[in-house]
Amino acid sequence: MAENKLNYNIYEESCYSLKYQERNSIDALITDPPYGIAYQNHHWDKGEKGKVPDEKIWKDSFDKLKPGGYGLVFSFPRVMHHVMKHLEESGFIIKDVLMWCYLNGMPKTRNVGLDIDKELGVESEEYGQYNYVIGYVKEGAETYKVNGKKKKKPASDLGKIYDGAGYNLKPAYEPIILVQKPIEEGLTVAQNIKKYRTGAMNLEKTRLPYSPDEDKDKVGHNPHPLGRVPANVIRSEELEDDYDKYFLISTYGNFHDQHYIEPKVRRKKDTFNMHPTVKPIKLMQHLIRLLTFENQTVLDPFMGSGSTGVACMLENRNFEGYELEQEYFKIAEQRIKNAQQKIF
Ligand SMILES: C[S@@+](CC[C@H](N)C(=O)[O-])C[C@H]1O[C@@H](n2cnc3c(N)ncnc32)[C@H](O)[C@@H]1O
Incomplete structure (x- = not known):
């Protein structure tokens, strides 16, 4: 079932066991698993017995990741504690929880x-x-x-x-759990990096450049020429306030024009990508840059329509991905192939 290309391998089958990957071979895990909330009543989001994915997938991912390798796992506020527990019990260190903020969520509620x-x-x-x-x-x-x-x-x-009283707040962020596989016992971070090329995040390449109209002399005491340090709050769409400069991730390089920026809710009727939970490519590029260096390998066990794979191709990273549903696999296959060939 594997499709071998220059720098990606995708599998139309269940990710459980991750049978095609070698132990200690993956540089970073970046994935958007089913949240287990039955999103829009999709059967694949009901999870094992109606819950978040089985923790076995995190144990397997831990095994395939190199010592010191980082992971980012998307989740949902009311189930993330289960996922975090599973990740921790699988051996990962919980490093942080990033918040990807957006404006267009609507609460499920009634008057x-x-x-x-x-x-x-x-x-x-x-x-x-x-x-x-x-x-x-x-x-x-x-x-x-x-x-x-x-x-x-x-x-x-x-x-x-009780006019206007309801049950839920407007959802305005998705949590992304940041984890790390411990560095090899007895090694320093530098020694671990020398041996595996993993152990630290690529902060320098994910700095947030100053906006063109900003007076750089007024930014902090010693403004860094490349911009601000990436934060654990992320925005991928411009809002209308001054805080954007701290959180709005930038588009890097030449291929990141707006054709490749997909908002949280798709607005184009004519897209062939019918996956209901597509992540913005710009967001995925930022996360890939943060966790890896050029030519390293990213694993996404739940790739859906392949956004992680597309972003990997744009960022010159290798990609390994699984998707169970044939319909989504075919979409992912086409999108990743196009991105690899830089077809827009
Ligand atoms: C939240 S979606 C990922 C969407 C993706 N981020 C995108 O941008 O298209 C999760 C995906 O995991 C897939 N999935 C669920 N269980 C799986 C399994 N055991 N193995 C592989 N894929 C699975 C679902 O079919 C679904 O497409």
Whole structure:
């Protein structure tokens, strides 16, 4: 099942056991596993017995990673403690939890005040209609239509008190767990790097360049010429405040134009990539640069539509990936091949 190319191998099968990888052969683990929350009711996100992935995958990943090698595992706030426990019990050191922040998440909630009206048998008050976005259309064209659904507000006394009350906050970040396999016993970090080329993060190559309009003389006491140190908070889309300069990851090199920057929620209707949880390439490039150096090898046991692999090709890293679902595997195969050949 393996497809051998110059610098990537992808497998259309379950990652459990990671049977194609040698012990101590992988420089970094970067993966976005099923969160185990039944996202949009996708069966592959229900996990083993409805939970996060079996911890066996982290034990296997630990075994394949070189001593001192780092890993980044995407997770979800309400299940990440299980994943962290599994990672730690598999031998990894928990180093940090990065927060990838974004704006376009919507909470799953209801207006509890209306539910109270219903419970009390009181008719809620109608006061207009909702407008819904009907999908992606070109700039300047009609973007909204009235679909007729009535806006309602609570009418009962108790309902009025609970008007707008709900169950969840707006999700505005995804946690990414940073782990490390301990360096080889008896070695210093420098000795471990000499032996395996793993043991430290590539901070210098992931600095955040100053924005063009920034006065560099005013940045800190000794501004570094390449920019600020990468932080454990990451933004991949520009917001409208002054904090961006600390967190907004940059696009590096020539191939990172906006055709390759996919936002958290896809807006293009015509993309052939139908995977529901595609990660932005710009984000994956940053993470790959952070954990590895050129020509090193990254493993993604849950590659989905292959975003980690695409970013590896753009960053001149080798890639090893698994995907169970044939439909997603084919998308990943095409995307990684295109990226390797720099076809946009
Ligand atoms: C959250 S998605 C990854 C999405 C990816 N980051 C992207 O940008 O397309 C997780 C993927 O893991 C796959 N998966 C689930 N269990 C698996 C297994 N045992 N082996 C390999 N892949 C698996 C699912 O089919 C799904 O596509």
